[in-house]
Amino acid sequence: MDVDAAVFDVFGTLTDWRSGVAGALADIGGRAGLEADWPAVADTWRRRYRPALERVLGGELPWRPLDALHRLTLDEALAGHGLDALDGAERDALVRAWHRLRPWPDAAPGLELLHTTRVLTATLSNGGVGPLARLTKQAGLRFDCVLSAELARSYKPDPRVYLMAAELLEVEPRRLLMVACHPDDLEAAAAAGLRTAYIPRPLEWGPDAARVAPPAGVDLVADDVPGLARALGATG
Amino acid sequence: MDVDAAVFDVFGTLTDWRSGVAGALADIGGRAGLEADWPAVADTWRRRYRPALERVLGGELPWRPLDALHRLTLDEALAGHGLDALDGAERDALVRAWHRLRPWPDAAPGLELLHTTRVLTATLSNGGVGPLARLTKQAGLRFDCVLSAELARSYKPDPRVYLMAAELLEVEPRRLLMVACHPDDLEAAAAAGLRTAYIPRPLEWGPDAARVAPPAGVDLVADDVPGLARALGATG
Numbered sequence: 001m002d003v004d005a006a007v008f009d010v011f012g013t014l015t016d017w018r019s020g021v022a023g024a025l026a027d028i029g030g031r032a033g034l035e036a037d038w039p040a041v042a043d044t045w046r047r048r049y050r051p052a053l054e055r056v057l058g059g060e061l062p063w064r065p066l067d068a069l070h071r072l073t074l075d076e077a078l079a080g081h082g083l084d085a086l087d088g089a090e091r092d093a094l095v096r097a098w099h100r101l102r103p104w105p106d107a108a109p110g111l112e113l114l115h116t117t118r119v120l121t122a123t124l125s126n127g128g129v130g131p132l133a134r135l136t137k138q139a140g141l142r143f144d145c146v147l148s149a150e151l152a153r154s155y156k157p158d159p160r161v162y163l164m165a166a167e168l169l170e171v172e173p174r175r176l177l178m179v180a181c182h183p184d185d186l187e188a189a190a191a192a193g194l195r196t197a198y199i200p201r202p203l204e205w206g207p208d209a210a211r212v213a214p215p216a217g218v219d220l221v222a223d224d225v226p227g228l229a230r231a232l233g234a235t236g
Numbered sequence: 237m238d239v240d241a242a243v244f245d246v247f248g249t250l251t252d253w254r255s256g257v258a259g260a261l262a263d264i265g266g267r268a269g270l271e272a273d274w275p276a277v278a279d280t281w282r283r284r285y286r287p288a289l290e291r292v293l294g295g296e297l298p299w300r301p302l303d304a305l306h307r308l309t310l311d312e313a314l315a316g317h318g319l320d321a322l323d324g325a326e327r328d329a330l331v332r333a334w335h336r337l338r339p340w341p342d343a344a345p346g347l348e349l350l351h352t353t354r355v356l357t358a359t360l361s362n363g364g365v366g367p368l369a370r371l372t373k374q375a376g377l378r379f380d381c382v383l384s385a386e387l388a389r390s391y392k393p394d395p396r397v398y399l400m401a402a403e404l405l406e407v408e409p410r411r412l413l414m415v416a417c418h419p420d421d422l423e424a425a426a427a428a429g430l431r432t433a434y435i436p437r438p439l440e441w442g443p444d445a446a447r448v449a450p451p452a453g454v455d456l457v458a459d460d461v462p463g464l465a466r467a468l469g470a471t472g
Contacts (some may be wrong), residue, residue, distance in 0.1 A: 120369055130406035133356055133381040145369040146381045150404075168386075170366035 001220055001231060003195055006114070007124035007147060008181035009156075010132060012204045014141060014225070018042050024097030028090050034083055039206060041081050048073035053126070053155050063153050065128045070095045099131045104137040104201065110225020111142045112232045119188035121209050122147045124178065126155045132234040145169065157188030166194070178226060183215035195219045197228055237456055237467060239431055240407040243383060245358035245392075245416035248440045250377060250461070251337035254278050254360065260333030260444040264326050270319055275442060277317050284309035287364070290393050299389050300323070301364045306331045335367045340437065346461020347378045350471045358383045360401050360414065362391045381405065393424030402430070412450060419451035431455045433464055 011017045022042040029036060052073050055061045074091055078084060114121055122145035123132050129148045136143055137201050145168075148153075149155045152164040166173045178189035181201040197220040202211055214221045222228035230236075238426055247253045258278040265272060288309050291297045310327055314320060322330075348355055358381035359368050365384045381404075385391045389399040409412050414425035417437040424438045433456040438447055450457045458464035464472075 115373075120366075120373065122369070128406065129381065129383075129404040130356075133358070133405065135352075137356065137380045142378075144373045144382070145365065147365075151387065168365040169369065170364065 001177070001195065001197075002175070003119060003177045003232065004175040005120040005122065005169045006177040006179055006197070006228075006232065007122045007165050007169075008143075009178075009182060009185055010123050010125040010135065011098070011101070012201055013179065013181045014107040015103050015135070015139060015197060016203070017046065017101050018204065018206055019095050020101035021045065021094075024094055028093055029083065029086065032086055032090060034085060035063075036081055036083060040072050041077060041083065043205065044080055045070075045074055045077040048076050051161065057155060057158055063155075065150060066126050066155075067095050067098075067128060067131065070098060073088075098127065099134050100138055101135060103141055104224075106224035106226055108140040108142070110227075110229050113226050113229035113236055114232060115142055116236070117229065117233045119177075120169060122165065122169065124156070124161070127150065137175050156185055159188065159192040162189050162192040162194050177219075177232075179202060186215060186218055190217065197222060197231075199224060199228060237432065237433075238411075239355060239413040239468065240411040241356040241358065241405045242413040242415055242433070242464075243358045243401050243405075244379075245414075245418060245421055246359050246361040246363060246371065247334070247337070248437055249415065249417045249435060250343040251339050251371070251375060252439070253282065253334065254336050254440065254442055256337040257281065257330075259334050260330055264329055265319065265322065268322055268326060270321060271315055272319060277313060277319070279441065280316055281306075281310055281313040284312050290417065292365065293391060293394055296398075298390075301386060302362050302391075303331050303364060304332075306334060313357070334363065335370050336374055337371060339377055340460075342460035342462055344376040344378070345463050346463075347437055349462050349472055350468060351378055351380075351463035352472065353465065353469045355468050356380050356405060356407075358401065358405065360392070360397070361385065395424065395428040398425050398428035398430050413455075414470075422451060423456055426453065433458060433467075435460060435464060 022039040025041050026038040042085050052069055056063055067071055121143050123143055125132055126149045128150045129146055132146050147165050149161045152160045154160055166176045173193035177195045177197055179197045180186050180197050186196040196218045198214050198218045199222050222231055258275040261269045261277050262274040288305055289358055357379050359379055360383050361368055362385045364386045365382055368382050368384055381403050385397045390396055402412045409429035413431045413433055415433045416422050417435050422432040430453045434450050434454045435458050458467055
C-alpha cells in the first residue's frame with residue numbers, strides 16, 4: 001500500500017487500557033478500603049465514554065479535554081458500582097492512569113520497524129497532546145509526531161479530526177492511513193477520504209470478550225503492528 | 237535544573253540551515269546554468285526572514301505557513317542577487333530544502349540522552365508540523381512531540397506561541413525550558429514565563445561569522461545538546 005503517513009488510534013489499538021485502568025482502580029480503591037470487580041468497573045467506565053463523547057459532538061455538552069470527559073464518566077461509573085466513597089484526589093489519580101497504560105507487546109517493535117520506512121507516523125487519538133506525549137514516551141512507542149483531536153477541539157469520529165491530521169502532516173487524505181482496532185474509527189476515517197488499516201485486538205475487553213470479525217471495507221487488515229509495517233514496505 | 241519539559245528551536249539550534257540551503261541553491265541554481273556566491277544568497281534569504289515575520293506579527297501581512305513565508309523571502313533574495321531566472325518549480329524545491337537540513341553532530345545523540353530522563357521534549361519552531369516531522373525523522377532527531385507556531389497560527393517571538401506549548405504539554409510555563417541559540421527567542425520565552433537555555437552555534441552563519449557572547453539573563457548555558465541533557469539529569 002502506497003501512503004505517505006500513518007496515524008494511529010492509541011487506546012485499545014496500541015495500549016491495553018483495560019488491565020491498566022483495572023489495576024489503578026484495584027490499587028486506589030483497595031487503599032480506600034473498597035472492594036469491587038475492578039475489571040467490570042473499568043469496562044463500565046469505558047462504556048460510558050462513547051455516549052459522553054456523543055453528547056459533546058451533538059452540542060449538548062461543551063468540548064473539554066479527554067481527561068475532563070474521563071472524570072465525568074468516572075463519576076458516573078463509580079456511582080453505578082456503589083463506589084461513591086472515592087474522593088476527588090483519588091478520582092483525579094484514576095484519570096491519570098490513562099496516561100501510563102502498557103502497550104501491547106507488538107506495538108513498540110512494530111513502530112520501530114515502521115520508523116525504518118519513509119512513512120511518517122503520528123498518533124491520532126482523543127487523548128490530549130501532553131498526555132499522549134507522556135504515554136508514548138513511557139510506553140516506548142516511537143512516533144514522528146503526536147496529533148490529538150484536541151488540536152481540532154473535537155473528538156473522533158468527527159471528520160474534522162481526520163482532515164486536520166492530513167492538513168497538519170501536509171498529505172492528501174487518500175495518502176494518509178488511519179490504523180485502529182475499532183471499526184467505527186475506521187469507518188469515519190474512510191468517510192473523510194483516508195485509507196484504513198484494521199488491527200484486531202481480541203483482548204481489548206479481556207480474555208472472555210466475544211470475538212468479532214474484521215470489519216468489511218477496510219483497505220488493509222494486519223495481524224499486528226509489525227505486520228502493518230511490513231505491508232507498508234518495512235523489511236524485517 | 238528542575239523542569240518537566242524542554243522545547244527546542246530547530247533552525248540553527250539543532251540543524252545547520254546555512255550549508256543545507258547553500259547546497260540546495262548551488263545544486264538547483266547550477267543545474268539552471270546560474271553562478272553565484274551561494275552561501276551569500278543563503279545568508280540573504282535567511283536575513284529577510286525576520287523582517288517578513290515582523291510584517292506578519294505587525295498585522296501588515298496575513299499569517300501563512302513558514303513555507304509560504306520562505307517562498308516570499310526567497311523571491312526577494314533571488315531578485316537581489318540577479319537570479320530571477322529560477323522558475324516556480326525550482327523555487328518550491330528550494331523552499332523544501334528547509335525540510336531536510338542536516339543536524340549539528342551533537343544534536344541526535346544529545347536528544348537520545350535527554351530521552352533517558354523524565355523531561356518531555358518537543359520542537360518549538362516556526363516551521364510547520366508536517367515539515368518539522370519530516371525534518372526530525374530524516375535527521376534522526378528524537379522528540380516526544382512536534383510543536384509548531386503553526387498551532388497558534390503565529391510565529392515566535394509572539395508570546396502566545398510559548399504559552400501554547402505550555403498549555404498543550406500541560407506544564408506550568410516556569411517548568412518549561414526553551415532551548416535556542418538565538419537570544420531573541422530566549423528573551424521572548426523568558427518574558428512569557430518560561431525558563432531558558434542557550435546553546436551557542438558559532439557556525440550558524442558560517443566559519444567567518446563574528447563570535448557572539450552568550451546572552452545575559454538565561455537560566456542555563458550548555459556547550460551542546462548532550463551538555464544540556466546532563467544538566468537536566470541525564471547520566472552518560
